[in-house]
Amino acid sequence: MLSFLCRVFIDSWVGRIVAGLFFLAFIGWGVGDVLMGIGTERADVAARVGEQTILVQTYQNALQSEMPQIAQSMHLSDPSQIPSATREQVAQQVLQRLVLQAEIALAADRHGLIVPDSSVRDEIFSIPAFKGRDGRFDRALFNDRLRRTGMSEGRLVDLVRQEQASRMLLQPIRDGVGVPDVMTRRLFDFEAQTRTIDLVRVPFDTQQPAAAPTEAQVARYYANHPWEFQAPEYRHARIVVLSADTIGHQLDISDADLRAAYQAQSRTFNTPERRNVQVVTVPTQDRAMALRARWVDGGNWADVQKAAGKDAAAVELPGIRQGDVPSAELGRQIFAAPADATQGPVQSEGGWVVFRVTSITPAHSAAFDDVKQALHDQIAHTRADALVAERVQKLQDAIAGGGLDSIPADLGAVAVSGELDQSGLTHEGTPAPIPGGDAARQAIIGRIFSQPKGANPELVQGPDGVWYAVSVDGVTPAHGLDLKEAGARVAAAWQAEARRHMADQQATTFYTQAQEHGGLGQVTPAIAGLEHSQPISPIQPAPEIPREVAALIFRLDHPGQSVMVETDGAYVVATLTGITHPDPATRKPLYDRVRAGLLQSMGDDIEMSYGNALEGIVRPKPNNAAIRAVMAEVTGRENTGTGQ
Structure with missing residues (x-):
């Protein structure tokens, strides 16, 4: 693993720049985690595998390294946005991976695998964190890094030797993996084959019902769809919000201070x-x-x-x-x-x-007058940050003494009141004017709809440094609208359903004709709006083709077959017009990549199966209390599982 990490980071240009940072932190599943965990009390153990221990700190470090990658793969900006259930699943998988690593190390020891001292020395000397500016192993730097992580030289040698022995055990297992040519060819053919289609779209909104609905039709639609015409629960609430932003709005920033800030940030406002x-x-x-x-x-x-x-x-x-x-x-x-x-x-x-x-x-240059307001907000926010704690205490005392009716005007708090539904919308369908960002807004709305009517307001700290208190003084329960109240909505819903039904009929006609004539392109007279796609493949989809259509097209067996799906406010009818099977000789890089992926996947599966079998020899002993504590920290809630 160390050699793999070294190869990844040293053989790439970006890697050469960040290698020092990464190896200083020893991000990975092997020696690095233990280095970061040195100094933890021996009692602080997440699991034991024979004589091997998995420290809680090691477990936490592994999770901290994993979560940003999971967030990135889910297109999230921060690991905190990962759903709790997903974080828990990742935590369990990481623990299983650490247990497997310990099991394999024990197996290597049982088999008496001997790692030469020279091999251990070469491995350590190759770690970038221990190299000086000349690219050679630096003994002084080596000693300093070990000292700062609390790792002894002997312990590091033992860890590297153990990891090399594990690789010696696993490598023959992976080397024995073979992928049948027929499997590679089938997967390659699926990924690289291209298909072309004809398709026609029938949007709902292009359909024109013959006439407006009659009163009888409106009444019938209303009777058949009562769940569509409900008034949500509304609550009347008074809200007080205090934050650096609300305090900052009351602060007076002198023109001299603004100009001084402009000069200090001239590189920001005047960029080459x-x-x-x-x-x-x-x-x-x-x-x-x-x-x-x-x-x-x-x-x-x-x-x-x-x-x-x-x-x-x-x-x-x-x-x-x-x-x-x-x-x-x-x-x-x-x-x-x-x-x-x-x-x-x-x-x-x-x-x-x-x-x-x-x-x-x-180059960009911003004049003082153009950025004056932004500078004002920036300075005010900075100064207000220092005042928040004091103002929070005063606001808390004011609420305790007289509720939301006794808030001093000079605290910088903002008060609003009105009716809103659980989506935060007013009766007019506009967002209620609640101060703060989206996260704070959602927290306040949640508080309004969880707090009983008439309950004493309580100052609560919300997201983004926002403090707020809520008083609910009126609740209008959700209820069904009668036909008179919902009349316009019912008529609009009837029209929308009529347009959808007409689009369905038109698309069904196209589909039936395509089935009878062997494809949309064979129908006469020609269908208006018929589209002919460029070749598409599973690994190179076309953004203009709906995903639902593409998924079905790759299930068809031969050209001339058609499908019909509903997607994005339209019905789409599509005919498969051609299939091109790739030749591995002309797409050798892709063929080799598919084969390598299969080898990697099968090797991983065999290693995992081997590791599971090892558990029958030395059973892991989890420390359920420690694992639950880590799970609770990762997921943000108490976990009742065992971690295994």
Whole structure:
């Protein structure tokens, strides 16, 4: 694992920049977690596997490393946004992974696998965290890093030896994995095959009912769909909100302070031109000229990097200023070049340079008057932060003494009142004017609809540093609307249903004709609005084709078959018109990638099966109390499971 991490971080340009940070933290599942956990009391154990212990701190470190990756894969900006159930599942999987690691280490020991001292030494010497600026192992740096993590040299040696022994045990198991050619070909064919379709869309909103509904039709629709015509519960509430923002609005910031802040942030308000640049440096002018010719002829960046050779330096420089370029002459030429045009060769201290400006961000200058309000809000918020604690205490005392009717005007609190439903909307369907961001707003609405009517208000700390108190003084229960109240809504719903029904009839006619004639394209007269798609594949979908249609198209067996689905306010009828099966010889990189993925997946499965079998030899002993505590911290609620 250490060698894998070293290879990942050292063999990539980005990795070389961040390797020191990553290896300093020892992010991973192996030695790093233990390094970070050194110093924890031995009683603080999440699980025991024979003589191996999984420390609670090790478990927590592993989770902290995993959660940001899970959030990123779910397109979330912060791990706190991961649903509680998902966080719990990740926590269980991480614990199982650590247990498996311990089981394999014990198995390697039982089999008497011996790791030579030289191999352990080479492994440790290869860890970037222990290398000096010259790229060689630095004994002083090594001692300092161990001292700061509380790790002894002997303990590190034991851990590396144990991990290498585990790899020696597992590698033959993985090496024995084979993937049948027929399996690879079938998966490759599924992923790489392309299909073309004809399709026609029948949107609901393009249909025009013949006439407005009669009173009898409206009454019948109302009687058949009573659940559609409900008035939600409304509550009348008084709300008081206190935050740095509400306090800041009352603070007076002098013009002198604003101008001083403007001068202090002049680099922010007056930014020089920035450029994104792709730069390749090669040893000779001839190679630079050949590289430029290749780049000009339409070569993309990946091809240019490969063509540059191993002794070249090919880097992307995002958002650079002219002063960031070490060579003054090269900087001048980069900032004089047009965008999307290959330039060079230019001789520099490091060799011959060919470059391409991919985008330009012009210089920007903001006048004082343009940013005055923003500066006011910034300074006011900063000053208000220091006042929040004192104002919270005063507000709490005021509420305790006289409720929401006795709030001093000079506290900087904001009071609002009115009726709203559980979605935070007024009777007019507009958002209720509750101060604060979305998170605070949702917390306040939740409080309004969970607090009993007439209950004494209580000052509560909400999200984003917002404090609030709520008093509910009126509740209008949810109830069904009578026909007179819902008349306009019923008529609109009848019209919408009529349009949907007409679209259904039209699409069904198209589908029936396609079935009878062998496809939409064979229907005569030709169907207006018929679309012919470009080739699509499971790994390269077309955004203009609805997902529901694409999913069904890849289930069809042969051209001429048709499907009909409802999606996004329309019915869509589609006919499969062609299937192109790929030739592995012409798509060898993809074929090899599919095969490698299958090998990796099957190797993982076999390793997991082997690890599960090892549990029958040495049963893990979980510390359920410690595991529940970690689970509760991760999920934000008490977990009653055992963690296994």
